[in-house]
Amino acid sequence: MGMTDGAGRQALKRNLPSRSSRKHHWWRWILASVVVLVVAGVFVSVQSLAGPTTPAPTLSQLNPKAAGAGSSSIDGTWTVGKGSLAGYRVPEEFLWQHGALVARTSAVTGNFVIAHGEVSSAALRVDLTTVTANGKIPSGLAGILDTASHPDAIFTLTKPVVIGSEPAINKTFTASATGLLAIHGTSRLVTFTVAARYGGSVLEATGHIPIVFSDWNIKAPFAIQKQGVAEFLLVMYQ
Secondary structure, eight states: HHHHHHHHHHHHHHSSSHHHHHHHHHHHHHHHHHHHHHHHHHHHHHHHHHOOOOOOOOOOOOOOGGOOSSSSSSEHHHHEOOOOOOEEEEEEEEEEEEEEEEEEEEEEEEEEETTTTTTEEEEEEEEGGGGTTTTTTOOTTTHHHTTTOHHHHEEOOSEEEESSSSOOOOEEEEEEEEEEEEEETTTEEEEEEEEEOSSSEEEEEEEEEEEGGGGGGGGOOOOOOSSSEEEEEEEEEO
């Protein structure tokens, strides 16, 4: 009987996992739990930043009663004013989730000079410290763009924009613009298409500029793609 009990205890001891293997087993569970929590946290963070998708800016709806009111010539100095906006749209991708981070500001100022069928000079400034998404300043934006040292995005036209003949009142026309875009302490030459409409008393222009972050020494955060677009709608008055 004693021998049988001894043999049973030896067999049970052999079948039970060692203290070392039990320790490794628990460490695997702990590591897996941490990974799940990290993934879930990043997922929630990405989702909270994305919010509902905001459509790209477009020219405003025409008011037939106001059509043709104001100046009979587009020539002159135009000042960016009320109704203008600028911002960015950046694709994001995390696991199976796809979306876009979109942020806007109305703190846009600038002047455009038009003469003889050309935009001869233009300067535009956007206050990046006022950019918001869903009413809140995007998390980490100040650090990513270093807005403390470089609070503005600045565009300066470097060659005339050819409009051609006097545009018809309230008819949309397109033109190509080239200039220097300064962001994050770096200036680079950009070329993009602008859609515009002259309403007599108001001139509107909209478009987007492709932005590859590395070109402006910007480091994209996790789950954000390496490029996006700067979007704008300019409402100008003489």
